[in-house]
Amino acid sequence: MPELPEVETMRRGIAPIVGCRIRDVERPKCAKRPILIAPRIDAFRERVAGHTITGVDRVGKRVVVRLDSGEAIVIEPRMTGLVLLAAPPTHEHLRLRVKLAGGQPQELLFWDRRGLGLVRLVGPEEFIERYGDEKLGPDALRLTAATLRERLAGSRRAIKVALLDQRAVAGIGNLYASEILHLAGVDPARPCNALRPAEWAAVHKATLEVLELAIRYEGSTLSDGTYRNALNQAGGYQNEHRVYDRAGQVCPGCGRGEIVRIVQAQRATFYCPCCQKPARSRKS
DNA sequence: CCCCAGTCCTGCGGGC
């Protein structure tokens, strides 16, 4: 499930397409059910063919391919989408092929097994409308301690649930939310408005540490093997997971607690009840 | 406004 580290790895992996001219785009017929591609493929082709790629960015969990026309191709991988320069895992779920002119790389691919992902060509206004700071909070990598607190401290929501809100902070998903709170030593069920300043500082620090390390490891490839980088290679951060998908194992933090799986807002949360305790009553 | 439940989708693994 691509979150910030995986999408950032995709972005870096496709950097060689910068400077390339787009020759054509096609939507492979083999995909069973079509994903959303907006606008429809003919209009899409019309607007991108002949244009040169000027940059590759990331906005939250989306890859942004910028064109010299001022428009941008925004790729949203959601659960199982991959952005590739190499051959995809299977022929079957290839969703979009962007053919490039000249030498290498020859094409940029979007592959998506489950088909929840989407690709959208947007102009500057639509980009702001959809991905501007009214819709997305500050990028988690550029988060300051003050901003984090400012945006979440008033909420009654559990901190784990709040970290998933892309309007509050952009880029954190279910896997890294558990990892961040474990490193911070904060109970995922704590309401935001109950966190103390030291805990906000710990969550902020852990956010940057976890995400930066995960990027260094090129993201997490879970046992289902879905996530791959732009060259269709697995990431390495799954071996560093502290709690995610490790229910029943001994906590790597305290060495005493057993990692527990709970459900919050219909999503799995993993944590150690021993070192991520609820707030101690003040004055003990 | 704030928050939760339901929705999309496919592949996999547990249970019978």
Place this chain on the structure above:
DNA sequence: TGCCCGCAGGACTGGG
């Protein structure tokens, strides 16, 4: 062995 069901969680929508 084979089938069915539930689960995985991105982002979005509708409703209380």
